[in-house]
Amino acid sequence: MIRQAVLEYDHAADALDRLDELIGARSVHVLRGQNGYPTVERLLPSIQTYPATTFRGECTDREADRVDLDGADVLIAVGGGKLVDTAKLVAVRNGVPLIVIPTLASNCAAFTPLSVVYRDDGSYDRYDVFRVVIERVIVDARVIASSPYDYYRAGVIDTVAKFYEARYLSGDASTDAGVDAGLALSKQCHRLLELELTETAFRSYGEGTRYAVDHVLAIGGAVGGFGDAGTRVAVAHAVHNALSQFETTHLFLHGDKVGFGLLVQESLRGSEDVARLRAWLETVEAPTTLEALGLSTDEIPFLVAAVMRETTLQQLPEPIDYDYLKIIIENLQKSIYK
Missing domain, CATH: 3.40.50.1970 (Rossmann fold)
Known part of the structure; x- marks a missing residue:
């Protein structure tokens, strides 16, 4: 629909x-x-x-x-x-x-x-x-x-995730016209990775910032509007939702938690983009470890269980393996990934 x-x-x-x-x-x-x-x-x-x-x-x-x-x-x-x-x-x-x-x-x-x-x-x-x-x-x-820069920064992260989640759900193309339109729009969202994401650029409000704002506020929403369950949310948002159960994460913006979820999702896929995404998130000072989000190693099993519950509510192309998800999140907790 x-x-x-x-x-x-x-x-x-x-x-x-x-x-x-x-x-x-x-x-x-x-x-x-x-x-x-x-x-x-x-x-x-x-x-x-x-x-x-x-x-x-x-x-x-x-x-x-x-x-x-x-x-x-x-x-x-x-x-x-x-x-x-x-x-x-x-x-x-x-x-x-x-x-x-x-x-x-x-x-x-x-x-x-x-x-x-x-x-x-x-x-x-x-x-x-x-x-x-x-x-x-x-x-x-x-x-x-004149709005706070950090919200814009987090908004761009959330919008970039539209591309990766849509691709996770439906691949690169679809025979369904709505899903295919959503995938095409998500590829525009992916281009935000190439923009200068600094407070100076944001305050100057040039063409690049205007392009990004339109994608954060409108085009990103249209991705799910066209593709519905075929492009809307996948593992990255499931991780966000699971993280919201931990009080320490309430201090972080929506896009910051989605960004961490994106690392989990693309690691599950074995994506070649993981290193690039991690480097980009670190450049914009977004959290890339559970430690940065205030969670301890002891809390990982509870987080993994919460993510599993969230993913059962979504129409994912294939079920997620609990043990593999746990390994991925444990790896993202280690200092070598900071």
Whole structure:
């Protein structure tokens, strides 16, 4: 099944200036974050006039239930990926359209018809896939360029993983048109490995950064939108989900944990890209060992068991061997891999 969640995607230096026209005479409720929202408020003072709920930081059922739209015609989400995923839950449950204003280029939540839902303790719970109408994703270059660099860096890692996970699931090509389109888009995501991923390049917001931001926020999400289970998530995200059960990993960004999961996945495949990926992740100061993620050797069996549970929920081309997975993760723990 092909699922695309977004009607319009507007990335420009003045994208916020068109919000009032888009809203028209409709009543609005805003779900706003605590960090990027002041930048949006400064650029578009009229957003202060709408009723708002301040997001508390996790996409949970409890958080979605807390948002009272009070009869609003449209919901506006202003924030990062977990806030946007929460807003999608709220929009679906209330039957209202959604407008997304990302304040971070950290993941593809703004472009996907799903929400990653966590438990109240911060551990991963599930994916909810649904029909959701996002009227417009408003990517204002002034907002993204002023956002924290580390989120952008982690977003690029997560987007590069789209290529490797799609290839893991479906190879290099498919006779299914949707999957083949997803694979083609994932190859564009792979090109982000070639870009200069520095804070200086990010702040300058040149063509390379703009290209990367569009892939992090939109193209990466379209990979799974076209290919569905044939391109969406594989071992790298299973490892991320398993890692979320360990409190020490809550300090790390989504893309950082996916990056480590990517090393696990490509090691399982015996991929020639493992060394290149490890070197690239080290260059951008992403964790490449369990020790860096705060896990000890004693916790490896619990992590492996959690990864195995996650992979049983996914349509992988072949089952994973527990013992081999354990060896791979043990090897990634050793100092020779730091």
